[in-house]
Structures are given as C-alpha cells and as structure tokens.
Amino acid sequence: MATNSIKLSLIFLLTIFITSKAILHDQLKETNMTLYFQDWSGGPNATVLQITGHQDHGILSFAKFGSVFVTDDPITQAFDKNSAEIARAQGIYVTSALDGKISHVLISIIFTNNEYKGSTLEIQGASPQFERVREVAIVGGTGKFRLARGYATFETIHFDLAIHYVVIQCNVTILHY
Template identity: 65%
Template sequence: MAIKLYLFLSLAIFTFSNADLGLLKLKLREIQMTVYFHDYSGGPNATVVEITGLTNGLLSFTKFGAIFCTDDPITEGFEESSTQIARAQGIYVTSALDGSNTHVLISIVFINNEYKGSTLEIQGTSAQFEQVREVAVVGGTGNFRLARGYATFETLSYDRASHYALIQCNITVLHY
C-alpha cells in the first residue's frame, strides 16, 4: 500500500511540476497605447444610442438607469481621418442616482493588421464629470489573452451642435 501511495504522489508531483514549467515559459508583456474614440451621440450616423426610455432625440447621460449601446470607431490619431484600428462596442449604464457615474462594459475589437481579431475587455465605474476617468482592463482575447490593466478616458472635445465627442484613451495592460 505504501509503495502505491509513493508512486501516486511521485506521479502527481511530476505532473504538477511540468504544468508549472509550462506556465513559466509564458512571457509576460506590458503594452501601453493611446487611441482615440470618435463618439457620435446624434444624427443619422450615431454611434451611441439610448436603449431605455423616451429620448426625443436627445440623450440623457445623467438620468439614473439610462442604458446606452455604443459602436464607436477608434483611430490611432485624434483626427477623424486617422487610420481606424478598432471599434469600441458595448454598453454604458448610468448607475448613480445623481448621474455622476456610469458603469462601462466595453470591448475594444481590433481590426488593424497587428492586432486584428484581438480584443481588450474594459469594465468599471466611470466618473462622468471627472476630467480623466479610470476603468479596469479585465481581460482580452487573441494577442491580449489574460490581459489585466487599466484604461483612462479623457474627453478632448465635444461639439454640442453635431453631438460629436473626441475621447483619448490611454491603455496599459499586462498580457501573455
């Protein structure tokens, strides 16, 4: 009986040791990037729409419980004509009674050659009235498997007449 237990434990240790060595072979990488969201909250080509309540054409970002769906183009430069590298697809929910916070669930879906098909998953509370808002990067796919990190959002400009906002997003992630 003792020999069988010894053989079993030896096999288990050998198996787990090899599994650990496999994990050690993965190289942890850090990537920092700055991208630009082009957010159109009105007009015929809107990339953000409210999916709850009556809006009469005007979005109410500070109304508690308001839910928005987004599919913003993301470019490598701040100009609208800059090369599009991704889409920001997901939802926002105004989650504070006073409208100060929005819960963000966004997938950055890369369409450029370098990261095509990869995603970064962003989630967290975004303080709407702050100049810079920070949320967590909670995962990713493709080139960003097992991603963890953070992203900051800063609205660089907003044109009330055209309902266009330019948002700078700085992303720092660790991934394998």
C-alpha cells in the same frame, strides 16, 4: 523522521510553486497604447444610442439614473476622425448611480488593424462620467491580448454639441501573455 520528510516535501512544493509563478511573471508583456474613440451621439450615422431613459430634444440623458446606451464607436490611431481606424468600441453604458455621476461601462475593444486584427480587450467598471479623467479596469482579452489585465483612462478631449460629436482619448496599460 516522517515529520522532517513532510516538511521537506512541503518546502520542495512551495519552491516549485514560487519558481513557476516567477517564470510566468517574466513572460508577461506590457503594452501601452493611446486610442481615440470617435463618438457620434446624433445624426444619421450615430455610433451611440440611448436605449432607455428620457431624452430631452434629442440630447442624450447621461445623468439620468437607469439610462442605458449602446455604442459602436470607431477607434482611430490619431485625434483626427479621418485618421486610420484601428478598432471598434462595442458595448453598453448604464447610468448606475442615483445622482447620475457614475456610469457602469462594459466595452469590448475589437481590433481591426493588421497588427492586432481580431484581438480584443474587455473593459468593465464604474466610471465617474463627469470627471476630467476616468479610470476603468481591463479585465480580459483575446488573441494577442490573451489573459489581459490592466487599466484604461478616458478623457474627453473634444466636444462639439452642435453636431453631437465627441473625441475621447483612451490610454491603456495592459499586461498580457
């Protein structure tokens, strides 16, 4: 009799747990966005600077193991650098593979536009920096993206070495509350 009562209690608790997980899952929202990082690696208004590692003639050495970079890129709503800024990408990149092909990325996307102002997305992970499309995890967020998880893809869509200017398209898929 006591065994049946224990089994019934366990089944009841398991049902409550499964039901509560289903209710929470139904509350998750999915948000998809395309963002454009406006990256300047030289000149008086540089938005990415190399902190460690050797630079050759002012060119950043992204492929040298141990190189560390800090960034504060404006993020715009369209490809054009003159389009409205909606966020900033602030963080660090570290060339973490001996052969220089992988960069470890720690980036906070800090929204400045009206819709998401003050909210953040936290991006972290290994990025195969010379691949056409790189995928990195979204590991958290704040504000409207509280408890975010998901992924971001990065693709360099414009590169002008003469003026040290790059546009990186970032597509994000986020699950959040």
